[in-house]
Structures are given as structure tokens and as C-alpha cells.
Amino acid sequence: MNNLVDVIRDCVPVFPNPAVNISGGIDSTIVLHHLREKFVGEIRTYTIGFPNMENEFEYAKRVADHYGTIHTEIQLESMLDVYPELLKSLDRPRWHLWPYYLASQQQRDGVLNCYIGEGGDEHFGGYWYKPQKSYVEYWASLFDYCLPTYQQIYDLCGVHLVVPLHPNNLSFQHTLPIYDYTQEKLGIKKLYKDILPSFVVNRKKRNGRFNYWVIWNLELKQYFPDCNPRSEEDIMRLLNLWTTRVWLQTHEEPKGLQTPFTYGDSS
DSSP, rough: OOOOOHHHHOOOOOOOSSSEEOSSSHHHHHHHHHHHOOSOOOEEEEEEEOOOOOOHHHHHHHHHHHHOEEEEHHHHHHOOHHHHHTTTSSOOOOOOTTTTHHHHHHHHOOEEEOOOOOOOHHHHHHTTTSSSHHHHHHHHHIIIIIHHHHHHHHEEEEEEEEOOSSTTTOOOOOGGGOOOOOSSSSSHHHTTTSSHHHHHTOOOHHHHOOOOHHHHHGGGGEEEEEEEEOHHHHHHHHHHHHHHHHHHHHHHHOTOOOSSSSSSSSO
């Protein structure tokens, strides 16, 4: 275990004009910590938050102050307005496109390389708040949806995406023994106890669920005026339906393909 920090450190490359998307959690802080060890120049950090939802601005600001970064908070007032234009360039319907607001701001700020901490939860067992899945299922979701979405968005914005905790970069044999959801990353926290700020190591990972009622009330319900969703699962289906429809429209929907804008019993 002692050499695991060195393994992770070696997987954090140094590129010019860097930025790190941070949450105040341990994964993104690990990436920022090792980048700061190697890079003495200016580092930008970014955090995004949604209206009327729990956000991580306070925690991220403490991390940014600790490492002396130029920090930007992005308060997202709307999310769906960019979808029609953005979906034109995506390979398939993709629903959580909020990284665009990070990538586009970074492009305007002159960032050339953005580092993210994705992969940490899969390696170290961070999804305590989700229905338990197998090790392979969580990785499949990351590879099939999350990272490709990030990659396509950052490619569109002309910012190089850096994922140090991706298995292609981070290859070691210590993952499984410390992969225990119930321990909430106890293994990696012990490893970085005397390396990272204590307020990061001791922080309980928040429930990362997206509040679909907020997106419904702010934006989505205008597209489904006759619908009355009863649960977040209903709203998720409506969001998926709307996004798929918009994607098909922007990709010249094949003749004869019917995708009615309805959703079950809307009473």
C-alpha cells in the first residue's frame, strides 16, 4: 500500500495552462495535490453548482485556497438551453451535459488542459449512496457513458481532457482489497491521511444524486405541459425522452421513424 501514492503521483502528468475540476472531495483533491507538487505555475480550479440543490462551493473553495489556485464558481441557472446545439455534435443522446458549462468557461479563460478525478469512486468504492452494483458494472457505466460524454464535450471546446485515475493511466493491483462501499473510501483516506488537508480526508462524501425535481420545475415541464410526474424516476424518463427527441431532430430523423412526444399516463 505504501507505494500506491507513488503510483498515483506518477499518473498525474504536467501540461501547460492547467485547470482541475474540484468538488472538495478526495479524488479531485488527490489529482490537484499531485499536480501542485510538480507544477509551480498558475493552476485554475472550477466548481459547478445547481440552483436549489446541495452544492460543493464551500468545500471546493477551501481546497482551492489551500493549494493557491485561481478559483471559479459556476452557478448554473439553466441546463437545457444549450442541448439542441450541443447534441448536434454528439454521437448519441446524452442527458447530463452540465460539463459543457465548465469546459466552455475554461475555453474562455485560456485553459488548455483540464484534469478531472473520475475513476476514483470506481477504484476506491465511493458510491455508498447508490444501489449496490458489481465492480464491473460501475466501471462499465463510467466507460460507456460518463467519460465519453466528458470527452466529446471537451473536444468541442478545444480543451484537452486529462483523467489521471482512468485505468489506462492508473494501473495497479491494490484496488480490489480496498474496494468496499460500506467503508466509504477508508483505504484511500488512510493512505492520504498525512498528505492531504484533514478537512478533505475527514469529510464524508455527499450524496451525489441529481435533484430531478429542480430541473423539472425550472425547465423541463414546459416541454411536457400535460404531464404530472409522480417521482424522480418519472422525470428522468421525461428528460431522456426529450433529449432523445432533440438528438434525433438534429441528426435528421430517418423518414418513417415515429418518436411521439408522449409519456404514458399524463393524468
